[in-house]
Amino acid sequence: MPEPTATRAAQGDANYKDTIESILIAFILAFIFRAFVVEAYVIPTGSMAPTLYGAHMRFKCPDCGYTFDAGVRGDRNAAGDDLNFPSDAKPDINFHCPNCGYSMDTTLQPIRFGDRILVMKYLYLFQKPVPGDVVVFKSPNEENLVPEDPEYGTNYIKRLIGVGPESIVILDGDVYTGAYDANGPLAADGKTPAFKIQRKPAHVQDALWRVIFNNDFIPHLGVANNPWQQPWEEESPASGWNTHGGVSSTWPSGAPSRAFGFSNPAASGAIVFNSDSNPDTHALTDYLVYDESEHRDKAHQDWRPLYVSDLKLSADYIRKSGDGPLRLQLSKNADLFTAEVSPGTVRLLRAKRVAPDRSAIVDETELQSAAISNPPGARPMRVELINVDYRVSVRIDGKEILATTDAQYSPNVAELWRKEDQEDMGSGDQGAFARPLVRIEAARQESRVDHVVLSRDIYYLSHRQISMPFWATTRKISHLGDGEYFVMGDNSFISGDARYWNTPIKLPREHLDVESGRVPERFMLGKAFFVYWPAGYRFSLLPLNAVPDFGEMRSIR
Numbered sequence: 001m002p003e004p005t006a007t008r009a010a011q012g013d014a015n016y017k018d019t020i021e022s023i024l025i026a027f028i029l030a031f032i033f034r035a036f037v038v039e040a041y042v043i044p045t046g047s048m049a050p051t052l053y054g055a056h057m058r059f060k061c062p063d064c065g066y067t068f069d070a071g072v073r074g075d076r077n078a079a080g081d082d083l084n085f086p087s088d089a090k091p092d093i094n095f096h097c098p099n100c101g102y103s104m105d106t107t108l109q110p111i112r113f114g115d116r117i118l119v120m121k122y123l124y125l126f127q128k129p130v131p132g133d134v135v136v137f138k139s140p141n142e143e144n145l146v147p148e149d150p151e152y153g154t155n156y157i158k159r160l161i162g163v164g165p166e167s168i169v170i171l172d173g174d175v176y177t178g179a180y181d182a183n184g185p186l187a188a189d190g191k192t193p194a195f196k197i198q199r200k201p202a203h204v205q206d207a208l209w210r211v212i213f214n215n216d217f218i219p220h221l222g223v224a225n226n227p228w229q230q231p232w233e234e235e236s237p238a239s240g241w242n243t244h245g246g247v248s249s250t251w252p253s254g255a256p257s258r259a260f261g262f263s264n265p266a267a268s269g270a271i272v273f274n275s276d277s278n279p280d281t282h283a284l285t286d287y288l289v290y291d292e293s294e295h296r297d298k299a300h301q302d303w304r305p306l307y308v309s310d311l312k313l314s315a316d317y318i319r320k321s322g323d324g325p326l327r328l329q330l331s332k333n334a335d336l337f338t339a340e341v342s343p344g345t346v347r348l349l350r351a352k353r354v355a356p357d358r359s360a361i362v363d364e365t366e367l368q369s370a371a372i373s374n375p376p377g378a379r380p381m382r383v384e385l386i387n388v389d390y391r392v393s394v395r396i397d398g399k400e401i402l403a404t405t406d407a408q409y410s411p412n413v414a415e416l417w418r419k420e421d422q423e424d425m426g427s428g429d430q431g432a433f434a435r436p437l438v439r440i441e442a443a444r445q446e447s448r449v450d451h452v453v454l455s456r457d458i459y460y461l462s463h464r465q466i467s468m469p470f471w472a473t474t475r476k477i478s479h480l481g482d483g484e485y486f487v488m489g490d491n492s493f494i495s496g497d498a499r500y501w502n503t504p505i506k507l508p509r510e511h512l513d514v515e516s517g518r519v520p521e522r523f524m525l526g527k528a529f530f531v532y533w534p535a536g537y538r539f540s541l542l543p544l545n546a547v548p549d550f551g552e553m554r555s556i557r
């Protein structure tokens with residue numbers, strides 16, 4: 001029997017009502033979620049690059065094919081977003097490929113806008129922040145504040161470095177911490193500051209590596225004005241190495257130049273990384289192509305590149321025959337560390353450099369060893385030698401096999417302190433052993449290494465780069481009280497962070513009195529955890545980042 005028309009109309013009205021109620025409830029829940037759980041923010045500047053991007057241009061080198069990003073200057077509006085950047089612009093300089101040094105044309109380029117991120121709000125009400133977190137907070141360094149009623153309304157995003165109560169100082173690009181003391185932590189002698197190096201968590205460190213040279217991206221030299229030279233050079237003639245393809249009669253002819261072959265059944269030979277081979281890459285220094293406009297700006301003509309010796313050397317290794325070892329080597333100051341892979345064994349060794357080059361290496365000793373399985377002709381083995389934060393490790397196929405202990409290897413804080421305090425490196429002089437030695441050696445075998453990548457760690461700048469001392473230096477130690485935090489940007493050269501702040505926080509009505517260079521606990525807004533709208537493009541007629549780069553959606557480490 002057909003349902004009465006009045007009944008169907010009543011049900012229709014009820015359905016409309018349910019739909020409207022559902023939409024209203026969804027909006028209410030969304031606002032509650034945004035207010036109390038997760039909120040979206042935009043990255044306006046490059047102070048956290050390359051972890052997070054502000055407005056930038058993306059280039060693909062026409063010679064080697066390497067893709068890289070370069071920062072864009074622009075004026076932000078009062079809201080602090082990126083809407084004041086144009087859709088495209090002509091670079092004011094010729095950017096150089098950081099991998100091969102090729103000079104890019106200054107043609108009109110589309111601008112990719114700042115990453116949009118999600119922040120977990122109020123997380124720190126339930127757990128304490130830990131060093132390495134990427135945090136959002138109210139800037140404590142506001143300008144033009146009204147003393148009677150100051151308003152801190154600008155949001156910043158930086159990486160958390162120090163958590164009070166403790167003291168922070170930067171030495172030779174690394175972060176050191178000491179027990180909190182208003183007069184500075186001292187060692188047993190009452191003179192030497194008692195600081196120890198703060199090592200980054202593994203997941204943070206993996207996000208902070210910056211590629212120096214990736215041998216998979218070899219220039220075709222089919223474009224003009226790129227006098228590129230292979231930075232991996234044979235240490236001596238007839239060493240057994242072939243870096244130009246075609247490793248031997250038993251390997252396929254025409255092997256790609258990214259594969260280095262070795263064939264010497266009776267002796268050893270080595271290839272060495274020459275950081276001077278392509279000057280425009282500034283290899284082995286703290287240079288970052290993202291900041292090339294800043295480095296070449298007249299206001300920064302006092303900038304001097306500093307050598308970075310916290311490095312990672314990685315390669316795929318396959319041994320066809322022979323029983324000799326493959327040795328990956330990295331130096332830091334006068335120490336030379338070696339990952340030695342032999343049939344069935346991997347060893348970690350330490351030696352002393354008597355001269356800056358390879359001419360004199362003495363006192364080589366084994367620190368650790370482990371058994372591995374690597375029969376001849378097996379699949380390639382990924383070998384990584386890592387020296388970062390005064391800890392040396394060896395990874396095989398992504399798994400850490402060996403690592404130094406503090407007893408085996410730790411920094412000489414007193415010597416680093418002396419150099420920093422006397423500004424030995426103020427003119428770029430970091431000492432005779434500052435330039436790292438990077439080397440691959442093989443002996444008594446026929447083998448091949450490919451996918452060779454050399455990377456460096458972040459290098460935090462300190463007062464020796466500018467005329468005035470700032471926080472976290474030997475002249476101005478950052479002493480953090482309980483509930484106080486110290487933050488820095490991943491792009492140390494252009495980051496306006498706690499190192500530079502000189503305005504204290506004084507809020508008498510809130511009983512808050514905090515010295516400059518610190519973020520008080522109540523200013524912390526949350527932890528950044530995901531890039532949901534990566535560096536989008538803008539339609540020419542719409543002032544919106546309408547086209548995100550979905551391939552770069554990622555967790556924030």
